[in-house]
Amino acid sequence: MIRTGDNKVLKIISCDKIDDNDEYRLSLFTYLFSEGERYLIKNTLSLEVYELTENEWNAVRDHKTISGKCIREKEIGQLVFSRCLVKNDHDDVRLYDQVIFLLKAMNKRRKGIGSYTILPTTACNARCIYCYEEGIPTCTMDRHTADCLLDFICRTKCDGEIKLRWFGGEPLAAADMISYICSELVKRDVSFTSSMTTNASLMTRELAKEAATLWKLKKVQISLDGEKHDYESRKRYISPERYNYKTVMQSIGFLADEGIRIDLRCNCDQDNLGGMESFLADIKERFGEEKLIRLYFAPLFQERHKDSFIDLEKRILELRSEMKAQGISHSHTKVKSLHLKTEYCMTGDMDGNIVIAPDGRFYSCEHMPENNSWGNIFDGVTDPEKEKALKAAPEKDEKCIRCPFLPKCTPYYKTRCPNWFEKCYEHNCIETEYELRNIGT
Numbered sequence: 001m002i003r004t005g006d007n008k009v010l011k012i013i014s015c016d017k018i019d020d021n022d023e024y025r026l027s028l029f030t031y032l033f034s035e036g037e038r039y040l041i042k043n044t045l046s047l048e049v050y051e052l053t054e055n056e057w058n059a060v061r062d063h064k065t066i067s068g069k070c071i072r073e074k075e076i077g078q079l080v081f082s083r084c085l086v087k088n089d090h091d092d093v094r095l096y097d098q099v100i101f102l103l104k105a106m107n108k109r110r111k112g113i114g115s116y117t118i119l120p121t122t123a124c125n126a127r128c129i130y131c132y133e134e135g136i137p138t139c140t141m142d143r144h145t146a147d148c149l150l151d152f153i154c155r156t157k158c159d160g161e162i163k164l165r166w167f168g169g170e171p172l173a174a175a176d177m178i179s180y181i182c183s184e185l186v187k188r189d190v191s192f193t194s195s196m197t198t199n200a201s202l203m204t205r206e207l208a209k210e211a212a213t214l215w216k217l218k219k220v221q222i223s224l225d226g227e228k229h230d231y232e233s234r235k236r237y238i239s240p241e242r243y244n245y246k247t248v249m250q251s252i253g254f255l256a257d258e259g260i261r262i263d264l265r266c267n268c269d270q271d272n273l274g275g276m277e278s279f280l281a282d283i284k285e286r287f288g289e290e291k292l293i294r295l296y297f298a299p300l301f302q303e304r305h306k307d308s309f310i311d312l313e314k315r316i317l318e319l320r321s322e323m324k325a326q327g328i329s330h331s332h333t334k335v336k337s338l339h340l341k342t343e344y345c346m347t348g349d350m351d352g353n354i355v356i357a358p359d360g361r362f363y364s365c366e367h368m369p370e371n372n373s374w375g376n377i378f379d380g381v382t383d384p385e386k387e388k389a390l391k392a393a394p395e396k397d398e399k400c401i402r403c404p405f406l407p408k409c410t411p412y413y414k415t416r417c418p419n420w421f422e423k424c425y426e427h428n429c430i431e432t433e434y435e436l437r438n439i440g441t
């Protein structure tokens with residue numbers, strides 16, 4: 001074994017004996033990868049990774065089935081104990097369902113909402129040319145709505161500290177409203193921390209201090225688009241002479257000076273890849289020594305539907321290796337998590353998460369289309385059927401029950417997420433191979 005997995009999952013799935021007379025096969029939840037003289041198997045349910053010899057690799061890969069006796073002779077019993085090899089008639093998907101059921105029962109969550117994603121405004125000063133929010137009506141939270149939101153939070157929150165996620169539009173365009181909500185929460189003795197997704201252009205040194213103290217801002221994601229020219233042609237700032245690449249770089253520094261962790265999200269498509277080398281050099285020069293600032297590249301959502309998507313993903317992973325070579329921290333430096341996710345996203349846990357629009361309407365996710373609201377902070381649930389439908393366990397799609405990455409994405413993704421894309425399998429292969437190639441480096 002070259003990487004340990006999720007101990008809770010292993011306790012549930014491990015098998016303690018090999019039957020000589022039975023036939024075994026690879027589990028659906030194994031991903032095989034070989035390069036040069038390395039032969040690796042990842043168990044996508046337990047997250048363990050094994051390295052095999054060439055002989056062992058040939059034994060499991062070349063034969064449709066392998067007998068228990070042969071497994072014992074080749075001394076690869078560990079692959080049975082860890083459920084990389086399973087009996088021929090084993091039901092992989094049923095085991096996956098049992099694991100998720102048990103993990104959810106074991107991970108007792110606090111009663112009530114723990115995470116509120118709040119859009120103080122849908123207005124934005126950047127007007128990015130590719131934005132998926134383009135065309136949504138502009139609305140900013142008013143004082144009455146904010147007061148009702150405060151009552152709603154106090155009524156629905158879980159015990160202990162809650163998380164506020166500021167989103168938009170551009171949340172900093174409604175900084176006064178954020179300050180109002182935070183100061184009222186403090187008056188009401190509500191314990192909270194916050195994070196924000198922002199273009200950062202409206203951040204000043206004074207506001208960064210307020211963000212660190214009053215907003216209790218711990219983490220910020222800032223959207224970038226590569227080098228200066230690409231950034232400025234993709235963002236269409238109102239007052240570009242005041243808000244531009246240079247001012248945003250300055251704002252990043254203000255936030256870092258306050259000890260706030262920063263993830264720079266660089267949106268990519270084929271057209272801005274050419275400038276990424278000089279962008280990396282600039283980031284290295286400005287923030288190379290700053291441990292709080294990390295960077296990652298993300299393909300634009302619309303690129304995922306194009307034939308060129310896989311090439312784009314490959315280039316993004318090359319850029320990630322270049323970052324590593326240059327000593328620039330990547331947002332996902334560590335293997336994401338050695339815990340199997342029981343939910344793909346916040347919509348999977350609607351009892352613990354909620355998104356609130358500036359007009360007070362509820363959503364289960366910031367990407368949900370307009371017509372997917374089922375209530376609001378004033379009247380509570382107004383469309384119980386919609387709420388029930390969103391909360392109901394999703395059907396597993398035909399494609400998903402044959403996919404080794406089912407444990408990674410959960411069935412919800414394909415059947416309900418507006419961001420699902422057809423090449424999800426290819427995408428997961430590329431990501432997994434990158435991960436396997438880089439274990440231990």
Ligand SMILES: C[S@@+](CC[C@H](N)C(=O)[O-])C[C@H]1O[C@@H](n2cnc3c(N)ncnc32)[C@H](O)[C@@H]1O
Pocket residue numbers: 124126130131132133167168169170171197198199221222223224265267299300301302
């Ligand atoms: C809609 S913005 C709102 C928050 C804020 N104004 C900002 O710029 O981060 C939220 C996030 O979505 C990203 N985004 C917007 N349109 C996108 C698209 N078409 N594909 C991928 N990401 C996108 C932005 O880069 C940003 O990280």
